[in-house]
Amino acid sequence: MTELYLVRHGETAWSKSGQHTSVTDLDLTDHGVEEAKALRQKLDPADFGLVLSSPRLRARRTAELAGFTPEVDENLAEWSYGDYEGMTSHQIREQVPGWRIWTHPLPGGETRTQVIDRLTKVVQRVQDSGVERAICFSHGHASRVLALCWLGIDIARGQSFPLATGAVCVLGQEKESPAIIRWNA
Template sequence: MTDLYIVRHGETAWSKSGQHTSITDLDLTDDGVAEASAVREKLDRGDFGLVLSSPRLRARRTAELAGFGDAEVDENLAEWFYGDYEGMTSKQIREQVPGWRIWTHELPHGETRTQIIDRMTKVVARVRESGVDKAICFSHGHASRVLALCWLGIDVARGQSFPLTTGAVCVLGYEKESPAIVRWNA
């Protein structure tokens, strides 16, 4: 059974300010470069038989700095598309929609929960069918959480219970034959 490592990209100006960033293609801040470089010390490229990255610069750059410059771009790993909320903070959105949470509310002109679940389910299937011992995906805060929830078979609304810091490494695997979280925010 394959273990899946998930790495959230390093810090960007918008992740630092709390702005929702999906299609805006930002580079890493200096702190983000340091976070991504620190991943190199935690992981050995030779351990991974499948290396995937979101197409966004921040994820690809994190992969490169972490020693995985040969990561294959997988469009399914792109961040949840925020539509009209692109560039806004949760506080700004809640001024328009009180109590708004991405896990339970709609994204006007954005991606639905069903669409993001479908994308991440494809990634899970690809990893599980790969036959490798370890796979790694470089992705984003919300998309990575949905990926983990799909791995575990948990409703996406529970994503709020899995905060994910920039530059974090998470490991999904198994407890006996049951999908499990092995490490989170390491």
């Protein structure tokens, strides 16, 4: 089975402030640039037979600063937050008490089913690739959904898998079962 490395993009102004960012195409902060460059110490592009990135600038730039030349895959885009774009969870909860992305709807955004379908396509693409290692540069929520699809776990459990900016995660197999090899490295 292919090992799948997931990399969350480096810090942006909105990831720093906690604002939900899907379609807003923000660049990295200076700290985000440093996070992306630091990935060069952890990852060697020659080790990967398949290199994919979200179409968003923050993910593509993270990949490039880490030394990779990714192929853009639209399915790696962040979960579309719709009307909640640019809002923090606290602001959303003022309108919808108890709101969690993992369990509540996103008015004007993607449904859980749409996100699962989209990221399951990435899992299938990686598993069908035949490469030893693949890497995906993506986003916080999208990467967690991708990992949960890999593992066959309901995405309502996504809140149990926090993901820092610039973090590297590795998915693989333990004997016959899909597994997390490393998380938030």
